[in-house]
Amino acid sequence: MKGALSSLFAPDRVAVVGASGEAGSVGRAILENLQADFAGDVLAVNPNRETVLGTACHDAVSDIEAPVDLAVVVVPPEVAVDAVRDAGEAGVDAVVVITAGFGEAGAEGATRERELREAAATHDIALVGPNSLGVMSTPVGLNATFGPRMADAGSVSFMSQSGAFVTAVLDWAADRELGFKDVVSLGNKAVLDEGDFAAAWGEDPDTDVIMGYLEDVGDGRAFVETAREVTAETPIVAVKSGRTQAGASAAASHTGALAGSERAYEAGLDGAGVIRADSVQSLFDAARILDGQPLPDGEGVAIVTNAGGPGVMATDAVGDSDLSLADFADDTVAELRDALPDGANLYNPVDVIGDAPAERFEAALEAALADDAVAAAVVVACPTAVLDFEALAEVVVDVHEDTGLPIATSLMGGGGTAAAEATLSAAGVPTYFDPARAVESVDVLREYAAIREREYEAPTTFDVDRERARSILARTARRDSNRLGVEAMDLLDAYGIPTPDGEIVESPDAAAGAADAIGDEVVMKIVSPDILHKSDVGGVEVGVDPADARDTYESLITRARNYQSDATIVGVQVQEQVDTAAGVETILGSNRDPQFGPLLLFGLGGVFVEVFEDTAVRVAPASEPEARAMLDDLDSAPLLRGARGRPRVDEDAVVEAIQRLSQLVTDFPAIAELDVNPLLATPDGVTALDLRLTVEQEALEE
């Protein structure tokens, strides 16, 4: 680790600003925690005291002669910013602000937080908090928190947006042989945020796994960029709270930030290579196995059990995961036949039957792991009269060490398994009661192995007419509404997404002229930013003969007026009729997420999106492989590929349309949302038939 973050986690000299001897005070708790184990010097700053807990007090950090690497600020909020400025002037690189009463505390606090940020920028300080529990680093015995306990040493580094969660986790982890390298309570993230720590730990040889508890991600796009680099070497597992409506409300009340949509996080964190846990338990399960076990080089898993029922449960769990039950080679089956008694199941899942001692597990496990199709093993054991769990734990550890392959275990017993669990944990082999959890943890290894193999391609840049697009978007500046509809189809044209021939007309004569020019049956649609569901109000006529265009114009306008007399009516669109039966109607859209920026959404039209919510979502910009993967993500993808007698559509054209839209919404952050619905996909290409978007004019002017 380099730079200011090494001052943060590996300081030589730490000053506690606001050190106190008063029982129950935060200033005392931090000083005591630091004095307990820290390898370096601990200095106390308090202008009102001579000494605190036997340490001489300085009036200010700037009064300390030797250079201070880290200042921990616990003074009241009114003077906290001054304390940080003083530390900055004294040349301190890293500051942790424990003090609360900033942005989380209302209007006055927000102003204070801005001042804090400015002070940090002026003096180039790496600042944690404010409103933080503090930081820890086990190699140097640094506990600069006011929490009740120090973390056990290990190689997991942990960041949390909740201080309380830190103390809970350390307490819990201590009983489970999970050790930490660095721990940081992020607080309000005024300066350093999740991306900064991910980047620093990604370069830290002593951090094997990065674990996070997040409520929001400040700059999602930057986090994605950072995390993609980090996760090529170091796994990141994170739990993101605020997934539900009630959870989002609770998170907003905690941080004041919009939690962001669930699908944005899913797309953003997945795109970043972050392994997402949906509960604290699965967060720890993932961190532990990533910390303790090597990565499998395939998806095949062998299950070895002494009990039929639990073996079936483990097999079901494999079915639910992205692992597969390995298909043993003939040699493996032969070897198992030699090692196991009659009545044993020689095929996967291997049942060594109820009278098996630990040695039989060992033989079966060795045989299974020797098979090329087997990348990992799950051992499921129930208590029997002949099975000694401790002996089983030892053979599992031996096999794991001999083969170097990942193993997870399920010991389905109560207190009797404690000693065996300790043996396994010490060797980094996770053990659970529930066989499904053992399988899920192996699935995490597979997931991370796949993430490491990812190659992120740069998005394709197409030759587009950006200025033309800008002038189309700018049209909303001159109107009451910031929404555009089919009248903005040229926007798609400017970015090379095919649109049918057509034009917007403002009179019956012009309608007739436009229809004659097309020379065949046309589609006519009312164009009004105030009428969103055109077809519901009779605002769309298909198959109009050019001879009838004049009358159709009148009736469309009349219907729109009847529906909403004060609607702004831009005109009527006369469009070449496209044979929708010749293809598949898809939806291509974008929605700008506050944290991750523009998201791309693709799905099949009609019930597939609206009822089944079968959509693929990515964070823009999407590269060609990402755009292609969006098709694969859909459950309804076979319908694009000729299922049930449908035409097989031009997939390359769909992929290109996704990429071109990705470029459009990336170029123009002012597009708050955009829907091409439908985008008709046919064997010969794609055509955008309708368009709706919302433009944030202020953003366009920037």
Added chain:
Amino acid sequence: MNTLLVTATEDGIGKTAIALALARHAQDRGQTVAYMKPKGTRLRSATGKTRDEDPMLARELLDLDAGIHEMEPVVYSPTFVQDALRGREDAAGLRDRVTDCFEDLSADADLVVVEGSGSQTTGSIVDLTDRDVADLLDARALLVGEYATGTDVDPLLAAAEEYGERLAGVLFNGVRDAAFDELQEDAVPFLRGRGVPVLGALPRDPALSGGSVGDLVEELGAEVLTSESVSTDAHVERIAVGAMSADSALDQFRRTREAVLIAGGDRPEIHAAALEAAGIEALLLTGGMRPPSAVLGRAEEAGVPVLAVQSDTRTTIDRVEAALGSGQTRTAATVDRIADLLAERADLDALLD
């Protein structure tokens, strides 16, 4: 002397601003101007006496010394209306009062701008409609109307025909861009064909509807929860109501602009979404509930004012709609803008010479 009655087909389409802007133009031409609003209808209780706000604004903007009681001889209050219905008001006496005041005000004036009140029927119960006032004061009438669709021509033509020879002409106000072509191509030629002079058409200027967040604070008696460094100058003219799920809230808020969000104080996820949407200029929280302090911190950071009122959401919506909708936020700036539009788009000579 030129006596000009500014009357309208219905209330709330800009009579006051047009009347005052015309008076200003006359002053600019060196004329001595008087102002009168015979029936006071926009009532506000000032220093214990119920008075119309418009004459007060006129006095201030036109720098007039006349007493409010002369500029507004009849206070058309609910009490007055009740008395009239019970036969306690004498129509002849009222007419005398109006003409007496008019004579005093007009003594040295080149132009008397007489502002009408309400719609064409207001004042019927005491024989003092705008039409009656025109005869009483021997005034020419400028008829202000709106135009959104062809059906708006009906009330306009009916009113114009009522005034007959007294009609100076028709002026359209607040015409949206989308309706302008139809107005020019169809409605104006039609009216001219029926002998109704059209003196101009003023486009709708978004800056002239709605009001500032500060105006709302005043109208509603709201408490401002953000600090003074967060400006309340932003202009708002629409309402967004926060009664949806958090997921769709942001989408919906982004589709609006120059809007004030009205939501319960207990929906922090809605508040947070509103703070992300550029078109939401202020948060108005109902039910007397304060938002979480973290939300206030974010609002402060985003520079978006947060207001709180005790009333429930339903009542608050009605109050804000009333405040924004009826253009109760007429100010000097509004009159300036209308004066500019009149100079560009209306036949001032026909009215002021």
